[in-house]
Amino acid sequence: MLILARKTNQSIMIGDDIEIIIIDISGDQVKLGIRAPRKISVHRKEIYQEIQMENIAALSSKFNPETLKDLSNIFKKKQTNKSTDKTKKGNQ
């Protein structure tokens, strides 16, 4: 891994068109500015890991086909409740 020391307002270039600027340093936190072409997506690494973990959790969802039916019914029930709620309000 390449390690570079930088001060506030200094930057590094990755290739020709990606620039990472040190905006501010305070305590153990560094604020970075990233200038990159639109086709490059930039996200915090934790977010990738969180989504990855969630995908794995989703896959090991433990349920049988009946569970999904029950859950779909909750949606239907809610919808019916909603219409009764509206009627009640209308009557008041």
Add this chain to the structure above:
Amino acid sequence: MKMQINTKPFGEIEVDNKQIIDFPEGILGFDFINKFIILDSDKNSPFKWMQAYSEPDLAFIIIRPADFMTGYELQISQCDLDEIDVNNYDELLIFAIVTIPSNPSEMTANLQGPIIINPKKGIGRQVISLSDKYLVKHKILDELRNAFQEKGKK
């Protein structure tokens, strides 16, 4: 062309090869799975299955964010749209992957990493939301309750 595939929810079924959605980069954690098929779970159910084409055991439950919350807004970078070859949000199908824990009523939807699909070209991608109000776990029933309360107010 019709073909037989093995699925987690329904066993062996017949599908049309036009139903296959290409995920050139897979989804996060499963980058080796590049073909999925979207299947309805049940008539009138908001849940669908996103079944891996070549892995019968690999299937996710998905739901459209608009089916359980109001005011959902997809916010993603232009490059994600370019990757699946769409120019605007109207051409997209948007889904969230659902996680169902041992208590099913605690089920959550992942809005931090939604799935976007270009149905015309059959290309899909898991993207990362640029909005920090969308998290990996949104309790679906809570959102549903909020949505109905809001509607009731109007």
